[in-house]
Amino acid sequence: MCVKMFSCLLKGLVGLNLLDVSGNLFSAVPRHLPPSVQQLYLSNNSFSGLHEGSFEGFHNLKYLRLSHCGLQSEGIHPQAFNHSSLVELDLSYNQLTTIPTVPTTLQYLYLEANKIRGDVITH
Template sequence: MLIIGVTMQPCSFSHFQLYQGLNFFCSQRNNISSLSYSALANLTNLRWLIIDNNQLKSDKLELTSLQNQTQLRYFFANRNYLTSVPGGLPAGLKQLRLANNQISSISPGAFQNLQNLTLLLLQGNRLQTMTGDDVKGLVGLNLLDVSGNLFSAVPRHLPPSVQQLYLSNNSFSGLHEGSFEGFHNLKYLRLSHCGLLSEGIHPQAFNHSSLVELDLSYNQLTTIPTVPTTLQYLYLEANRIQEFNVTSFCREVGPLSYSRMKILRLDGNKMTYHQLPPDWVYCLRVLQRIYI
């Protein structure tokens, strides 16, 4: 395996003699502003391409430069100046990391052939919408991070295969009953710093038995939302919650009807431990730790 790593030295691809057989190429914190077909033309075994912290621009990224890299599995271009998700990505790609760019659009058909992609990081960009056509082809996606964008509502028609969905640091007006409809495998959901209000969350918004962890910290909630009894980790710190409703966790309490909650965070709210109702322990009978 041939590996080349370059960091902290201003350069461009024209300064490198890249050899056939190269498996891993890393050039971070340089001044790379373009990626041409000729720069990677001689490579046939490249699996990792990491060009974080450079000055790569969308109009300087030739589609054929990546399209012909049939062995490429990991492409990282975080903290550059890309304005759109590039098209022509190789079908074997497993991870695509484009965080903290200036991306406001997704090139038509960009993901259409990426059935093997399991991780997509797009946080810290300028996306306002994601349509079904935008994500068409992402049938095996496991983790999607679109935190810190400009969404005003949960994007519809996201890949149903997603198990980890990160939406923090957007500005949601509310969550309706079908906000997460179709996510049959969703396990981890992050919605911190979204300006959420209790009155804007439908009682059935989180009605997903697959959910394991839910992060609603640093919002403006005044009550605890209704969550599935199968939920194990709930983060509600730094809200404005003033009361504890057992029915938020258990619709009824019995030998087989109780919450599977293990960790519950309520610190940084407007309530104390003494405000907990006496019957909360029967509902949260397997709770391991509560912060209040």
């Protein structure tokens, strides 16, 4: 018997490339999603934070959208976005006061409409 109904409904979609679950009532990243997902859209949910393993199992994740989720800097683990495959990350319209740690492979980073102050330092 499958306990997590949402995860069970998606379990058989082994070739799923894009999953858009924006505008729902998720308070955390849904677990046990198909690992084939390359584009994950989670905007307009209410996340309390992102821990180190929030996106664990997404080995091909390239595009991640987390705009309008109420995210705060202190709620994002430094390794939350530790995916070498990640190309695009949308963190716009949140409550960020600092820029989170992101992979060097990132090509597009959206941070508009947050509360970030100070100089942007690149290494």
